[in-house]
Amino acid sequence: MLYRVIDSQELPALVEAFMEDYEVIAPVESGASYAFEKVTSFDEIKLDYPTTITSCKKYVLPPRETLFKFDALNNEVTDFTVKVTPRVIFGAHACDINALNSLDMVFEDSRYRDPYYEARRGATLIIGISCTPTESCFCHLMEADEARTGYDLFLQDIGGRYLVSIGSVTAANVLESACNPREATDEDRIAFRQATRKRQESFNEEIPDVQEIAMLMDAFHSDPFWDELGSRCLACTACSSVCPTCFCFDIADTLGPDGKTGRRERIWDACTSPQFAMVTGGHNFRDSNRNRVRHRMYHKLNGFLATHDRMLCTGCGRCVRACKAHISPIEVLKFFEEKGA
Ligand code: SF4
Ligand code: SF4
Known part of the structure; x- marks a missing residue:
């Protein structure tokens, strides 16, 4: 895995660079909560959101979609071509990236590949971001509190800057063109360790870990x-x-x-x-x-x-x-x- 560091002030430029070629979906305020919605400006995004009401699942598996059209009288079927919008889901938490990884296991199973899901998933970049657990979060018990795969970039907040894990060449190129990514220093690595420990200590201890x-x-x-x-x-x-x-x-x-x-x-x-x-x-x-x-x-x-x-x-x-x-x-x-x- 390749790591780089960018300053927090560089995030708007990163989002704007993605907006040039992609529809950007990100967490925004929605009533008293938050939701993943299309955004047209970095200012709409709430990256410090606790969680959203629903996940970003609907962008790869819509609640309702047409598979094909038919003519019952003439017994004809017209193949339906999925209209894919190239997208970036910006600001997904590790649990939601792991959820997408589980959906991949189902819909991209080589025995029963789902072309509709695959088309959307293949056209979607995932930019993850670190989070602070709420009292009802228990992702650490499900081994989903860290995303090891399934993202293109993952931004770990280490105080005024982000340690960026790079998961794809496409996203790395956008990062390189929009920001000034630098090598991580020992100070950055220590800050990362401290941020990780702080998150691990924030989980609600009343939720039991039942291994068996x-x-x-x-x-x-x-x-x-x-x-x-x-x-x-x-x-x-x-x-x-x-x-x-x-x-x-x-x-x-x-x-x-x-x-x-x-x-x-x-x-x-x-x-x-x-x-x-x-x-x-x-x-x-x-x-x-x-x-x-x-x-x-x-x-x-x-x-x-x-x-x-x-x-x-x-x-x-x-x-x-x-x-x-x-x-x-x-x-x-x-x-x-x-x-x-
Ligand atoms: S478990 Fe709760 S949310 Fe689910 S169907 Fe029953 S009442 Fe509704
Ligand atoms: S806690 Fe588990 S079961 Fe409940 S919504 Fe999240 S992933 Fe689904």
Whole structure:
């Protein structure tokens, strides 16, 4: 990995240089919170944001997208070409970069490559930035508090300047042309170490680290704990909507007004939705809130780990804030901490 240092005052020039060739998406104020939105000026960007309501997932996996169009009368299909906008996502936290890395594992799996996702992801540069954990962040427990891959540049704030990790030649060239990057000194490296330690010490210590969570979930698959969670779940699907790693989708065919032509769409879906597991004939193989909430937690903390060697949760804490019933991986971790004690 190549490292350089730039001064904080150089950031506007860096963003403006990206704006010459890319649409720039960055965290901005949105009501009482923050959101990733298109920006046209550096002044709109809030780089010291705690977190955003939703992640930048929608820029690589839109909530609704057309896969192809069809003519039902003549039995013809028109391939849909993805209209890709070259983008820079500027200011993604490490957890969200790790979430994109997990989505890559799913949608860029060589066995089932997804051309729609790949086209968008391939046209997107990721510029990460260091952060300070909020009280609902637990990315360090999910090994997602540092991004080792998946970014083009990563900016670590080391006080008045940034230690920049360079992940791609394209971004390095923009950095070189817009700023005056210099070699890191010993003083910079010490400042980096101090900033990293300070962040690590900022995590909420009340969120337990349960190393054997996956095994415990298997052992307590029928525990009344899941009934209790299910009895509280409102099936609102807010948890999946805000989650940077949830990727379930539905496929729907929509006919136009002529009743002959239409389009096939991919639409975000959620495993906490009552209809999610309903199949033809009306059978629902996950027919209770208990089963649906349990399934979601299992996929996050157990199932994905078994197949991809990592949790499908980055500990971003978004669902902790979104769930009106106070159901989240943190509650699951706390329950299993007691079980394992
Ligand atoms: S777990 Fe919470 S956010 Fe998710 S569907 Fe149930 S009530 Fe809604
Ligand atoms: S399950 Fe919750 S904490 Fe984990 S990645 Fe999804 S929104 Fe973030």
